[in-house]
Amino acid sequence: MEITKLSVSNISLPTLGIGTWAWGDRLFWGYGSDYGEVEVQKAFEAAVANGATFFDTAEVYGLGESERLLGQFLKQTTQPVQIATKYFPLPWRFGKQAVADALTNSLERLGIEQVALYQVHMPFDFLMGQSNLMAALAEEVKEGRILTVGVSNYSAEQMEQAHEFLAKYDVPLAVNQVRYSLLTRQVERNGIIEKARELGVTILAYSPLAQGLLTGKYSPDRQERVTGARKLDPKFSVSGLSKIEPIISQLKKLGEKYQKTSTQVALNWLIAQGNVIPIPGAKNAKQAAENAGAMGWQLSPEDVQQLSQLSND
Numbered sequence: 118m119e120i121t122k123l124s125v126s127n128i129s130l131p132t133l134g135i136g137t138w139a140w141g142d143r144l145f146w147g148y149g150s151d152y153g154e155v156e157v158q159k160a161f162e163a164a165v166a167n168g169a170t171f172f173d174t175a176e177v178y179g180l181g182e183s184e185r186l187l188g189q190f191l192k193q194t195t196q197p198v199q200i201a202t203k204y205f206p207l208p209w210r211f212g213k214q215a216v217a218d219a220l221t222n223s224l225e226r227l228g229i230e231q232v233a234l235y236q237v238h239m240p241f242d243f244l245m246g247q248s249n250l251m252a253a254l255a256e257e258v259k260e261g262r263i264l265t266v267g268v269s270n271y272s273a274e275q276m277e278q279a280h281e282f283l284a285k286y287d288v289p290l291a292v293n294q295v296r297y298s299l300l301t302r303q304v305e306r307n308g309i310i311e312k313a314r315e316l317g318v319t320i321l322a323y324s325p326l327a328q329g330l331l332t333g334k335y336s337p338d339r340q341e342r343v344t345g346a347r348k349l350d351p352k353f354s355v356s357g358l359s360k361i362e363p364i365i366s367q368l369k370k371l372g373e374k375y376q377k378t379s380t381q382v383a384l385n386w387l388i389a390q391g392n393v394i395p396i397p398g399a400k401n402a403k404q405a406a407e408n409a410g411a412m413g414w415q416l417s418p419e420d421v422q423q424l425s426q427l428s429n430d
Contacts, residue, residue: 123394125319126265126291128233130199132388133412134171135164135405136323136396140186141179146400148179154186156401161190163402167409170196173294173321173396175203175238176223184226191228200227201234201292201321203269206241206250213253215245220262236267236294240275247275248282255286267292267321273308280316290318297322297393299331299364299383299428300352314392322387325395326380327352333365333379364428371420377410382424384411389421 123132139146140157148157164170174183184202191198202223204216224230235257237250254266268279271293280290293313295304297320304310304320313320326332330352337358352358368379375382380397387395388411399405416424 123319123392125234125394126289128199128264128291130171130233130394131169131412132394133169133384133408134173134201134321134394134396135160135169135408136398137172137174137183137187138178139398139400140174141182143179148182152400157186157399158190159402160399160405161187162194163405164399164409165194165196165198167406168412169405169409171199171201171233171394171396173201173323174227175205176219176226177203177205177238181222181226184223188226188228199233200229201236201267202227202232203236203238204254205238206245208241211245213249213256216250216253217257220257224262231261232263234265234267234291235263236269236292237271237279238269240268240271247278251279251282252286255283255288258288259286265289265291267294269294269321271295271309273312276309276312276318277316280318290316292319292321292394294321294323294396296324297387297395298325298327299386299424300327300361302428310390320390320393322393322395325384325387325397330358330361331365331368331379331383333369336365337362364424367424367427371416371424374420375414375416377414378407380407381411382416384408385414385416386421386424388412389416 122129142148172187174187204219257263266283266288268276276293283290295309297304335353335358337355368382371382372379384395384397387393397408399408
């Protein structure tokens with residue numbers, strides 16, 4: 118198999134996608150301040166041009182704005198692009214019709230008739246129940262409005278339950294989207310990775326650069342670069358940045374060895390875990406092209422192991 122493609126359920130995806138939470142989100146990411154529609158359109162174009170033709174969005178990203186922007190950009194490209202979006206199981210959404218209506222709204226914003234992947238954003242079921250939720254999703258597969266079904270932020274047990282419910286309708290569970298990076302490896306210890314491999318579920322790794330910590334941009338002596346919500350995160354404090362300095366240093370060394378950036382090395386480490394697709398965000402063309410540069414090459418097993426050990430210390 119090409120090292121730029123991964124077979125996921127009944128679709129083929131690039132080994133890296135682009136997360137679009139920041140596209141339209143003003144509250145957390147500050148969309149409309151130092152970047153806006155022009156910049157994210159260029160990010161889309163750069164990603165597609167460099168082979169990252171898989172985009173992950175959600176109905177709640179920018180209250181639908183991320184989907185709307187993607188819909189606009191899709192009209193301006195002739196390249197095949199695959200879209201994943203998400204259903205948020207809010208407390209007042211009851212029954213299968215709620216899923217159908219939410220999907221209809223997402224498809225309208227995206228301007229398409231089918232998404233490659235439709236995910237449950239969080240493992241909440243409230244009064245609907247997982248059984249009914251998975252039945253509704255399976256029905257949409259049969260209707261042809263979604264190609265594959267996924268979940269997000271599900272534990273190993275919840276993932277297995279979703280897998281069992283879908284199996285009743287001969288629909289596979291394609292992905293579980295979870296936080297995963299060199300600095301956030303809880304999924305390796307809490308059974309999620311092991312269960313995903315057992316079930317044949319692909320992991321979509323969100324925040325694969327730990328909100329920028331693994332890019333090399335931040336260091337104890339460059340604290341002035343920490344802005345916005347990151348200022349409230351202890352990982353971005355002087356002590357927090359000092360703690361991860363050995364990992365950042367090794368990423369830079371490996372970047373020099375492979376003629377890649379620290380960002381690309383950190384993302385390639387995730388790809389090397391097998392059946393894992395990182396979905397880093399990109400606010401502009403430069404970031405999108407850099408992210409895509411994590412595809413098409415491989416760290417040696419020794420370098421993968423060294424990074425693994427270093428980030429486990």
